Amino acid sequence: MLLFSLASLPADILAAMRATTGLEWAAVLTGFACVWLAARESLLNFPVAIFSCLLYVVIYYQQGLYSDSGLQGIFIALSAYGWYTWRYGGRGDTELPVTHVTPAEWGLTAAFVLAYTLGSGYYLGHHTDSTFPYWDSFTTGTSIAAQFLLMRKRLENWWLWLLVDVIYVPILWAKHLYPTSLLYALYLGLAAYGYWEWRRDMRTKPAGAV
Secondary structure, X not given: OHHHHHHHHHHHHHHHHHHOOHHHXXXXXXXXXXXXXXXXXXXXXXXXXXXXXXXXXXXXXXXXXXXXXXXXXXXXXXXXXXXXXXXXXXOOOOOOOOEOOOHHHHHHHHHHHHHHHHHHHHHHHHHOOOOOHHHHHHHHHHXXXXXXXXXXXXXXXXXXXXXXXXXXXXXXXXXXXXXXXXXXXXXXXXXXXXXXXXXXHHHHOOOOOO
């Protein structure tokens, strides 16, 4: 029985891929595009990210990942603000340079992620039919923190994205969102690429006052 199940697994995944909605495919493609553009420090990553997030509001809600669905609304707001900040957040309303996360920001990031995970996880676990309440909340809280650091062009935002992507891959796979799960696997490579690109940028450009 086990051998039969294992043998049929590729066929089951292929069937699920074929049944994937156009909505999810559109979200996957635009999601990949926005992360690649962010790694390249392109301002275009923000409008593409906003469109992709709008699609994922619906997708995650339909799968019972309520915290991640709500997260998309926060991403939309942060993307709109980040769009402005990247363009005018540097000294004298110039382009914002890449800089390191400060010790104070690390402390606030850790406190926020912990508080969000415990608070949201408890609520989702006791008041909704959320599938993975605490994991869902942890990835949401960490993603918010990572997006904020990306918005401020802090180099280490890519570290948080690597952590989040590692967790998202199995969660989304378990929810049969195979294209999106594979997208997050690709995000791992993009996050590593983004870190390498941003670090190189820091070495070639002077980091003016933020």
